[in-house]
Amino acid sequence: MKRSHLPLNGLRAFEAAARHLSFTGAGLELRVTQAAVSHQVKGLEEVLGVRLFRRLPHGLALSEEGEALLPVLSDAFNRIGVTLDRFEGGRFHDIVTVGVVGTFASGWLIPRLPVFHQAYPDIELRISTNNNRVNLAADGLDFAIRFGDGSWQGTDNTPLMPGSFSPACAPDIAARLRDPSDLARETLLCSYREDEWLRWFEAAGRHCPPIKGIVFDSSVTMANAAVQGAGVALLPVSMFSRELRSAELVQPFGCTVDVGKYWLSARRRRQNSHAMTIFADWLKAETAALRSQPDHGR
Template identity: 55%
Template sequence: MDRPDLPLNALRVFEVATRQGSFTKAAIELRVTQAAVSHQIARLEDLLGVTLFLRTSQGLLPTDEGRLLFPVLEHGFDAMARALDGLGGRRNIEVLKVGVNTTFALGWLMPRLAAFRQAHPEIEIRISTNNNRVEILREGLDMAIRFGTGGWSGHEAIGLMDTPLSPLCAPELATRLLHPADLGQMTLLRSYRSAEWPGWFEAAGTSCPPVSGPVLDSSIALAELAASGAGAALLPVSMFDHYITQGRLVQPFGITVSAGRYYLAWPSDRPITRAMSTFSRWLSGQSPEETGPYSA
């Protein structure tokens, strides 16, 4: 049976609503009412004979059918925009939207990004920073740089680099630290990964003291708090070289422990664009410890 012609406007509304994760936000972007967005989605679902969204306590989530349709439409609309730009005499720019862990963005990526832009002026990188909690599809991203152990369900991932953790503190506090056990005399600032400090003390060959310092979900915030003299923070040293060079932080011990790696990840069902491939190759070439794809 022939499928009825699908209205382009309804397809566009679906693409925006999926990317925004909200009918309200979609209405704002499209400059229409929320009722108009709901009407277009209902019309599209009726024509396709499937449900495209689930309304949950976490918000608007695409169904399996919606997840299948979204990347095709997203890249289709992007391709149309590039073609129209070409007809208008404008340079054909491909936009790549990348979510980046804030620590990696400030400590490694941003100082190198100018070199990528110079080498690839045909690709516009749009960076969105986060504290490692990112939903690529829902946030309208193409790829994301995340910290962890890899193996994210439904995603491909390329390992970029390991960034071992070591205690960092203000110079005035470091003068009190002769042995790893001396850290028990000061506040130990914590991330939401509770096993990090016990893991470091185990690597140092000494027992872990009670850890009761503030819990923060940002390494940048931990570094700033440590630099202010509030305590010692367990941080990826290579991401905070500039703090050490500036004399704001000191690494009192050379002992390190690995808690994960940085990965470049993208949805397994997303078609690989030229920009995604180019950025992936460049990033892997810049990284000292490239590994092969990891899928789950």
């Protein structure tokens, strides 16, 4: 059997009927009659030489061969649809999908997206946020921006900017803090990275008290809790410059500690598209410009 002889209408009719388990439902979706769907599926079965459905008194059930064919066709038609969606207004819009740790997304990337879109209007960025746990291949991502030490298996990782952490809290709490040792009387909010407060107290030259505060999986959520007076958060302060400028949060001590970096992560041995290269180069240039500022991290 030559692949060129496969009936495209039959494949489309089968895929829709298999999802609905109904020729009638497939006909409504494809805007043809139930009889037309049945005829197209029968033609496909004749070409393949197998039965794709078991006809039941009250509907359809997939045969073993039909169950094998359905996911392949669904994926193929979905990929065709996604590609066709990229043609709009007579131009091809390239797409870059990026999974971003929420802190970097809200504190750095999102405020700069209008600048990127103005410079590259034909590139559509698709942003999904996460709590730093991401799988590029499984999640269908071109890139990930995440925080850590850069040692993620199967990926190439480029450092973007350091994560300089320092305590931050509501103004009324900051007003009673004179020395880092005063933090022992406060509720200390912390992330799932358990050693961050210990490392900050070491940098400040003070003993670290027992950490018994609330544990968060997101610095954004932890910062929101700190704004509302739940305690003192240890935050990457460069990601919360807006809250610090508005005095929703106060950084009571100048001491900071680097506990990791933000990285641009890509699958190893994958060739970048032109749009991916543009985005990566733009991101690296913008973060380099920020790092060069004298007050970066404060």
